[in-house]
Structures are given as C-alpha cells and as structure tokens.
Amino acid sequence: MSTDQISTPAAAAGHAVPTRAPSRRTLPLRFALRELRGGLRGFAVFLACLALGVAAIAGVGAFSRALTDGLAREGTTLLGGDAAFTLVQREASPEEYRLIEAGGRVSTVATLRAMARAGSGEALDATLAEVKAVDGVYPMVGTLDIVPQQPLAAALARDGDAYGALVDPALADRLQLKIGDRFQLGAATLILRGTLEREPDLLSTGIGFGPRVLIGIDALRASDLLQPGSLVRWHYRVRMDRPAELSAFVDEVQKGAPEAGFEARTRDAAAPRLENNVRRFTEYLTLVGLTALLVGGVGVANAVKSHLDAKRGVIATFKSLGAPGRTVFAIYLAEVGLIAAIGIGIGIAVGSSLPFLANAAVGHLLPVAIEPSLQPGAILLALAYGALIALAFALWPLGLAHDVPVSALFREHVEGGRRRPRLVYIALTSLAVLALAALAVYASEQRNIAMIYLAAAASVLVVLRLVGAGIMAIARRLPRPRSTALRLALANIHRPAALTPTIVLSLGLGLTLLVTLALIDRSLTRELTSRLPTEAPSFFFLDIQNTETEAFTRFLKQKAPEGEVEVVPMLRGRILTLGGRAAESLDPPPEFAWVLSSDRGITYAQTLPEGSVLAGGEWWPADYAGPPLVSFEREIADAFGLKIGDEVTVNVLGRSITATIANLRDVEWERLAINFVMVFSPNTFAGAPHTxxxxxxxxxxxxLATERSLGRAVAADFPAVTAVRVKEALTQIGEIVGNLLIAIRGASLVTLLSSVLVLAGALAAGQHHRVYDAVILKTLGATRARLVAAYGLEYAALGLVTSVVAVGAGTAAAYVVVVYVMKLDFAWSTGAALGAVAVALVLTVGFGLIGTWRALGQKPARILRNL
Incomplete structure (x- = not known):
C-alpha cells in the first residue's frame, strides 16, 4: 500500500506518515492559491479594468448578434415576402410580371415622395410625405397595426370622389387633421381613416424625410403623380409556393428579363443597409472596448508590478530556499492568471446579460423583436481579448521577478532591480502582443481599418510613453527653484519610480479620445449649420414634368425674383457594368459601396455642371451627336479602378445603355448644389421620358416665413411637384447624426472610465513611496500644508502637460477623420481643449491629493522603526 494512504497501521497508531511530495507542475498553482487566501487587495483596478473591457466587448457582440439574428428571423416579414423585385420610374411589363408571378403569390407596392396638403388659400398647409400605395393583397406577411383598429380594405376604400388613407401620427399633427378630415395628395382627395402604429415591412421600404401616408394603388393612379419619369419605385413581393427554391427562382427572373433592371432582394437580406450599419457600429464599439482593454492593460501592468514590489521579501525568501527564478515566475504567473480569470469571468457575466437588460428596457424601440441568448462567439472573443491583454501586460513585470536577488531581504529600499526582464520574457511579451494584434485583425470584417487602428494605438502608446520619459528628462535638467514646494514637486516628477509615465499614458489615452470626438462633433455641427445659409440651396423641387418645366421656372422667378434658380433633367439608372466588369462581381471600398447598392440619379448636360471641376479628359462639344459619352466623378472612378476610355453600362427605364468615360470631375458635394456621379452627353437620352x-x-x-409662403404657393399651383426644404431635411439629418454622436460618446466613456481607474490605481500604488517621503520630511520639520502644496503642484503640472499632449493628439486625429475621411472642413473648438485641461487637472490633482492626505496622516514612529 502506498505511503500516502491514511489507512496504514502506522497511521492508525498515531505515528507520522510520510506524504508524497507535491508535483513540480502543480507547485506554482498551490503556492498561488495559498497567497490568494489573503484576498485580492491591490488588484481592484486590475479586476475592474479587465471586467470593464471584457464586458464591453461581450455585451456589444451579444447584442449585435441578437439584433442580426432578429433581422434574419424576421426577414420574410420585413421584406413583405420571400423575394422582392424593384423597378424605378416604371411598372413591370406583362411579360416581366408573369415571370415574377410564376414563383407564387404577388403583392404590388409603390413608394414615392409627394406633398400632402390640407386647407386652401392662406390657410393652406403642406408637408413632405413618404407615400406608400398598396394593393388588396398587402400585407402578405405580418400585421399592420391601425388606430382605430379596422380592416385595411375598409380603411382605404373609396367614398365617392375621395379615397381612404392612413397616416403617420406626425403628419396628422403637422396638418392638424383628425379622423374623417379630408386632405389632398396630387390631384386626389383623401379621407383620413386612421393612423399607423406599426408597419411590418417599414425597414424594407425605407424610412424617409417625411411621415408616412398609406393609400391604395387606385388612389395613387387618381393623384396624377404617376407621370413619365416620375420618381416612383414599384416593389413586387413574392410569397413563394416552393420556398426552398428561392435562389433558383430569383436567377430565373433575372435571366428571363435581363434588360429589366430589377433590384432583387430575398428574405435573407431584407434590410441590408441596416445590417451593414449594425455591423459597422458593432465593429466600432468593439474597437472602443478593445481600447478600454488596452488602457486597462496599463492598470494590469501597474497592479502586477506593485504586487511584486510588495512581495520582494517573499520572492527573496523563495530564492534563499533554493527556488529557481522560473519557479518564482510560474508561481506569480499562476496567481495573476487566477485573478485575471475572475475579472474576465465578471466581464463575461455582465456583458452576456446586457442584451437581456437592453431588451427589457428599450426592446420596444428596436426595429425588430430580439430574442436574447448566450452567444458563444461573442463570449469566446471577449475571453480571448481579455486573456491576451492580461498576458501581454503582465509578462514584463513578471519577468522582472525572475531576477529578484536574495539580498532584497536586507536592502529592499536601497538596491534596485533589473530594468528589463530576460530575453525569453521579452520574447513571450512580444508573442502575446502579436497574438492580440492578429486576433483584432482576424475578428474584424474591415481588416484594413483594424490594421490602421492597431498602428494608431501602438503609435499613441509609444508617443505617450516617450512624452512621459521626456517630461522626466526635462524636469531633471531644469534649474532648482528657490521655493521648497516647487523644488520638491519638480524632484517628484523625475525621481526613481516616479508616477509620471503612468499618469501620462493612462490619462492621455482617455483624454485624446474625448478631444477627438468633441472636435469631430464640432466640425459636423458647423457643417450642418454655419455654412448652409450662404452655400446651400433653400429648396429642392422634384418630379417637375417636362411640359411644366418652363412654367415652373417662371413661377419661381416671379415668387422669388432675387432667388437663383437652377434646373436640370433627371433620370434614375442602375449600374450594370463598370469597365467591362459586372457590378455584382465588384468589391468596392466600404465608403463607396452605396454607388452599386441601388439605382442612381443621372442627368445629361451640354456644359460642365456648376460645382464641378474637370480633373481629366475633355468635355464634349455642345452639338455632340456621336456614341454615348459619360463624365464620372473622379474619386469614385478611382475607387472602382476606372479611367478615361472605359465603358459604363446603365439600365434606364428597362434599357441598357453603354457609354464611354470621356472625362473625370471633382465635385464639391458639400455645397449641396445639383450634381451627379454620372453626367451623360445630351444625345444619350434623346426622346427618353424624364422629369x-x-x-x-x-x-x-x-x-422661415418666406420659405413657408413659397412652399404653400408651390403646393397650390403645382400639386404634383415635391418641394424639399433643405434646412428642414438637414435638421433631421443633424438629429440623426447627433443621436449617433451621443451613442459614440457614451460608448467612449468606457475608455475614459478605464483611464480613470488606471490613474487612480497608479496613484494608490505609489502612495507607499509618499508615506516614507512624508514621514522623513515631517521629521525634518516640513508642515502638512507645505507637503500638500508640493504634491498638488506636482499633480497639476503632470495633468496640465498630459492635457496639452491629449489636445494635440486629439486634434490631429480629428483633423484626419474630418478632412480625409468625411471630406469636410475642420473646425477647432476651444471648449474641447479647455474641457480636456479641466478634466485632467481635476482627476490628477483630486486623486493625487486624496491619497496623499492619507499618507500625510501616517504616524512617524511606526514607519521609522521599519526603516
């Protein structure tokens, strides 16, 4: 029987029984567990930073997955069928309709923008509306909620010369309508029968600039809004008889009508733009979470270093008893790993619960119903990020523990240790960093953005580290001031084990991000407000029929004689090929994918449009009559690899037209003047119906008064013309952008919170140095007030310098984003700079003095006895 069994005779007799020696492999873990019996004191920041970053990544990933799963699950409802085929400016021909009808039951829906009017004369009021005309089959899938509840057929039924209509409550408020009131849409008279509470297919038809008006297709035909070239979209939804054959059916329709120009969608991608936006925002928030983890990594390194400094005597004792350096390293690696596991576990638990909490709090505001669940992919990604961050930032200080000498038992506060760990630990740290970078790139859908982010993050970390070292070097070389407080503050900035690098690094990252967002916000706000009155048009007018163009132009000049009127022809076309390559085979950069996502507005012109500058090639003569030519916007042409001489094929009104690129243009889009990606030679569309x-x-x-008066006049004299007030539209865009910026700021506060935690942890870790300083200085006669002044000056100087660096770095980052990504003018904000300075001073001085005050309260006798 083995000696480690207790049921031996010797054991029964009460004699000592030899036990088996613990395995070398489990020894580090046993020691780590014993040390952790004393609690996690000193690791609060370590745990908080890891938990915060991991929770952000796990929560964002889980919520995004739940939302995209909801979109996929509700795809048929959102699309209004299993498949949808869309045409612009024309209805499907009988042959095209028969192809679609072969798949199953068909519902026809038409959408357009028009002016809804109520009242007459001086009391006339008009507003832009998103009109949706449906047939008797709608809705094939889902439920349309109406207030008061009633059958859709009854709500849209005709009553004499008027037709029933349902409207968004916002439209009823704008036109001051109540149930039973009449209003006009084009030439049709409508009766308000109820308001729309919920449309099952709202996301597939899009949310526009105006409130919804739902009518029957017969009412739309009576409105006289269906004119040649009118900007109306016809959607043909199909509920498949054989849903499993969906892909083959879509291919059959496309091949059976190759010239139709159908935009086809299926239930698998019912709301592609929303899904893309969700993915992009998710990726951004994931990078914010990763930034928080990177900042938290500094806190991990500080916590590990502080813990090992406190354990120098224990480590030296291990060494004196014969423990090799690698065993010491393994013991504390196991200890750090266990603590990291706790922090990561807390983060995953919190992050995984976020979708459930969000669904309970704001689930009714989401575009689709979500079913929160545990998402293994999001959990594993957050786990991997947390573990690699902890490993990457802990290996360096743990490597230094390998070489703590036995003499540390006697000269703990005199003799310093190595400044760099052994080569093997440097190599392990590098591998952990590379693994972290590889994971960030691999997990990103836009890997070029991930690589840019990693390069920028590494650069900022290096720059802030160099700035910290530079501050210490400058402080070391400055002349010593006569003031005792100033002299002590200056010495503390560059002393051994000074907090300068940690403060600059942790606080600088958070402040840089806040300054960047504040300046982007300022630039966007200025672009949407300050510049518009002098550069943007006051109105856009759509759907002006060719027969009314001259009369409408005269009308505008009569009503606004001092105004500047510009009129251009407009058609809609869908790009089929670019440079001989099929549109569906192209993979453009994400910022230019919109060019191929749907049909595009196109025009023709004899001369170069205002707001455009020729960037290459020559403009065609005014009397040009040769093969079709097209002018392409230069930046977009570069994104698709197009050059002068390449061919472009566009489907317009069911006809495929191929034109040669004759020249490239630079367009000033920010002016909001009339301009197009493609401008064709006039002979290209000779005789084609258009508006x-x-x-x-x-x-x-x-x-405002002039614009409202003019809007009423246009609505009264030209009811089929759609008037869009630019200021009103931009106000709505500004609200959307503002809400997005609020969400981004809120998410970015996670990074600032991590920075604050790291800063507080670093200052707390450095207080044991402050205790000895305070005791010695008080013994030599220094007063508490003088010490507080010295420490306050030190923290204020560090906070001020850090804020200056953050303002500079944030300004540079915001400039790049605004000028080179958003293509806007950069606007400086003094408020953002002063705010960063104030935040830095409050945090550094506040946290610093809180800890220092505790240090100043220590009794000298106890400290002096241990020196």
Whole structure:
C-alpha cells in the first residue's frame, strides 16, 4: 500500500506518515492559491479594468448578434415576402410580371415622395410625405397595426370622389387633421381613416424625410403623380409556393428579363443597409472596448508590478530556499492568471446579460423583436481579448521577478532591480502582443481599418510613453527653484519610480479620445449649420414634368425674383457594368459601396455642371451627336479602378445603355448644389421620358416665413411637384447624426472610465513611496500644508502637460477623420481643449491629493522603526 494512504497501521497508531511530495507542475498553482487566501487587495483596478473591457466587448457582440439574428428571423416579414423585385420610374411589363408571378403569390407596392396638403388659400398647409400605395393583397406577411383598429380594405376604400388613407401620427399633427378630415395628395382627395402604429415591412421600404401616408394603388393612379419619369419605385413581393427554391427562382427572373433592371432582394437580406450599419457600429464599439482593454492593460501592468514590489521579501525568501527564478515566475504567473480569470469571468457575466437588460428596457424601440441568448462567439472573443491583454501586460513585470536577488531581504529600499526582464520574457511579451494584434485583425470584417487602428494605438502608446520619459528628462535638467514646494514637486516628477509615465499614458489615452470626438462633433455641427445659409440651396423641387418645366421656372422667378434658380433633367439608372466588369462581381471600398447598392440619379448636360471641376479628359462639344459619352466623378472612378476610355453600362427605364468615360470631375458635394456621379452627353437620352430637378437659392439663405409662403404657393399651383426644404431635411439629418454622436460618446466613456481607474490605481500604488517621503520630511520639520502644496503642484503640472499632449493628439486625429475621411472642413473648438485641461487637472490633482492626505496622516514612529 502506498505511503500516502491514511489507512496504514502506522497511521492508525498515531505515528507520522510520510506524504508524497507535491508535483513540480502543480507547485506554482498551490503556492498561488495559498497567497490568494489573503484576498485580492491591490488588484481592484486590475479586476475592474479587465471586467470593464471584457464586458464591453461581450455585451456589444451579444447584442449585435441578437439584433442580426432578429433581422434574419424576421426577414420574410420585413421584406413583405420571400423575394422582392424593384423597378424605378416604371411598372413591370406583362411579360416581366408573369415571370415574377410564376414563383407564387404577388403583392404590388409603390413608394414615392409627394406633398400632402390640407386647407386652401392662406390657410393652406403642406408637408413632405413618404407615400406608400398598396394593393388588396398587402400585407402578405405580418400585421399592420391601425388606430382605430379596422380592416385595411375598409380603411382605404373609396367614398365617392375621395379615397381612404392612413397616416403617420406626425403628419396628422403637422396638418392638424383628425379622423374623417379630408386632405389632398396630387390631384386626389383623401379621407383620413386612421393612423399607423406599426408597419411590418417599414425597414424594407425605407424610412424617409417625411411621415408616412398609406393609400391604395387606385388612389395613387387618381393623384396624377404617376407621370413619365416620375420618381416612383414599384416593389413586387413574392410569397413563394416552393420556398426552398428561392435562389433558383430569383436567377430565373433575372435571366428571363435581363434588360429589366430589377433590384432583387430575398428574405435573407431584407434590410441590408441596416445590417451593414449594425455591423459597422458593432465593429466600432468593439474597437472602443478593445481600447478600454488596452488602457486597462496599463492598470494590469501597474497592479502586477506593485504586487511584486510588495512581495520582494517573499520572492527573496523563495530564492534563499533554493527556488529557481522560473519557479518564482510560474508561481506569480499562476496567481495573476487566477485573478485575471475572475475579472474576465465578471466581464463575461455582465456583458452576456446586457442584451437581456437592453431588451427589457428599450426592446420596444428596436426595429425588430430580439430574442436574447448566450452567444458563444461573442463570449469566446471577449475571453480571448481579455486573456491576451492580461498576458501581454503582465509578462514584463513578471519577468522582472525572475531576477529578484536574495539580498532584497536586507536592502529592499536601497538596491534596485533589473530594468528589463530576460530575453525569453521579452520574447513571450512580444508573442502575446502579436497574438492580440492578429486576433483584432482576424475578428474584424474591415481588416484594413483594424490594421490602421492597431498602428494608431501602438503609435499613441509609444508617443505617450516617450512624452512621459521626456517630461522626466526635462524636469531633471531644469534649474532648482528657490521655493521648497516647487523644488520638491519638480524632484517628484523625475525621481526613481516616479508616477509620471503612468499618469501620462493612462490619462492621455482617455483624454485624446474625448478631444477627438468633441472636435469631430464640432466640425459636423458647423457643417450642418454655419455654412448652409450662404452655400446651400433653400429648396429642392422634384418630379417637375417636362411640359411644366418652363412654367415652373417662371413661377419661381416671379415668387422669388432675387432667388437663383437652377434646373436640370433627371433620370434614375442602375449600374450594370463598370469597365467591362459586372457590378455584382465588384468589391468596392466600404465608403463607396452605396454607388452599386441601388439605382442612381443621372442627368445629361451640354456644359460642365456648376460645382464641378474637370480633373481629366475633355468635355464634349455642345452639338455632340456621336456614341454615348459619360463624365464620372473622379474619386469614385478611382475607387472602382476606372479611367478615361472605359465603358459604363446603365439600365434606364428597362434599357441598357453603354457609354464611354470621356472625362473625370471633382465635385464639391458639400455645397449641396445639383450634381451627379454620372453626367451623360445630351444625345444619350434623346426622346427618353424624364422629369426635371430644380433648386432655388434665396439671398442670405432666406427666412422661415418666406420659405413657408413659397412652399404653400408651390403646393397650390403645382400639386404634383415635391418641394424639399433643405434646412428642414438637414435638421433631421443633424438629429440623426447627433443621436449617433451621443451613442459614440457614451460608448467612449468606457475608455475614459478605464483611464480613470488606471490613474487612480497608479496613484494608490505609489502612495507607499509618499508615506516614507512624508514621514522623513515631517521629521525634518516640513508642515502638512507645505507637503500638500508640493504634491498638488506636482499633480497639476503632470495633468496640465498630459492635457496639452491629449489636445494635440486629439486634434490631429480629428483633423484626419474630418478632412480625409468625411471630406469636410475642420473646425477647432476651444471648449474641447479647455474641457480636456479641466478634466485632467481635476482627476490628477483630486486623486493625487486624496491619497496623499492619507499618507500625510501616517504616524512617524511606526514607519521609522521599519526603516
């Protein structure tokens, strides 16, 4: 029987029984567990930083997955069928309809923008509306919620010369309508029968600039809004008889009508733009979480270093008893690993619960119902990020523990240790960092952005580290001031084990991000407000029929004689090929994918449009009559690899037209003047039915009263023309952008919170040095007030310098984003700079003095006895 069994005779007799020696492999873990019996004191920041970053990544990933799963699950409802085929400016021909009808039951829906009007004369009021005309089959899938509840057929039924209509409550409020009131849409009279509470297919038809008006297709035909070239979209939804054959059916329709120009969608991608936006925002928030983890990594390194400094005597004792350096390393690696596992576990638990909490709190506001669940992919990604961050930042200080000498038992506060660990630990740290970078790139859908982010993050970390070292070097070389407080503050900045590098690094990262976001916000706000009155048109007018173009132009000049009127022809076309390559085979950069996502507005012109500058090639003569030519926007042409001489094929009104690129243009899009990606030579569309697009620019941007008066006049005299007030549209865009910025700021506060935690942890870890300083200085006669002043000056200087660096780095980052990514003018904000300075001073001085005050309260006798 083995000696480690207790049921031996010797054991029964009460004699000592030899036990088996613990395995070398489990020894580090046993020692680590014994040390952790004393609690996790000193690791609060370590745990908080890891938990915060991991929770952000796990929560964002889980919520995003739940939302995309909801979109996929509700795809048929959101699309209104299993498949949808869309045409612009024309209805499907009988042959095309028969191809679609072969798949199953078909529902026809038409969408367009038009002016809804109520009242007459001076009491006339009009507003832009998103019109949706449906047939008797709608909705094939899902439920349309109406208030008061009633059958859709009854709500849209005709009553004499008027047709029933349902509207968004916002439209009823704008036109001051109540149930039973009449209003006009084009030439049709409508009766308000109820308001729309929920449309099952709202996301597939898009949310526009105006409130919804739902009518029957017969009412749409009576409105006279269906004119040649009118900007109306016809959607043909199919509920498949054989759903499993969906892909083959879509291919059959496309091949059976190759010239139709159908935009086809299936239930698998019912709301592609929303899904893309969700993915992009998820990726951004994941990078924010990773930034928080990187900042938290500094806190991990500080906590590990502080813990090992406190354990120098224990480590030296291990060494004196014969433990090799690698055993010491293994013991504390196991200890750090156990603590990291606790922090990561807390983060995963919190992050995994976020979708459930969000669904309970704001689930009714989401575009689709979500079913929160545990997401293994999001959990594993957050786990991997947390573990690699902990490993990458802990290996360096743990490597230094390998070489703590036995003499540390006697000269703990005199003799310093190695400044760098052994080569093997440097190599292990490098491998952990490379693994972290590889994971970030692999997990990203836009890997070029991930690589740019990693390069920027590494650069910022290096720069801030160098700035910290530079501050210490400068402080060391500055002349010593006569003031005792100033002299002590200056010495503390560059002393051995000074907090300068940690403060600059942890606080600098968070402040840099906040300054960047504040300046981007300022630039966007300025672009949407300050510049518009002098540069943007006051109105856009759509759907002007060719027969009315001259009369409408005269009308505008009569009503606004000082205004500037510009009129251009407009059609809609879908790009089929670019440079001989099929559109569906192209993989453009994400910022240019919109060019191929749907049909594009196109025009023709004899001369170069205003707001465009020729960037290559030559413009065609005014009397050009040769093969079709096209002018392409230069930046977009570069993104698709197009050059002068390449061919472009566009489907317009069911016809495929191929034109040669004759020249490239630079376009000033920010002016909001009329301009297009593609401008064709006039002979290309000779005889094709189309409408005109007009802009009116009032002097000095006009005023609200003038714009409302003109809008009423247009609605009364030209009811089929759609008037869009630019200021109103931009206000809505500004609200959307503002809400997005609020969400981004809120998410970015996670990074600032990590920075604050790291800063607080670093200052707390450095207080044991402050205790000895305070005791010695008080013994030599220093007063508490003088010491507080010295420490306050030190922290204020570090906070001020850090804020200056953060303002500079944040300004540079915001400039790059605004000018080179958003293509806007950069706007400086003094408030953002002063805010960063204030935040830095409050945090550093506040946290610093809180800890210092505790250090100053220590009794000298106890400390002096241990020196």
């Amino acid at each position: 005109s697009l007009a802009t009116l620019t009032l002097p000095e941007g006009g005023d």
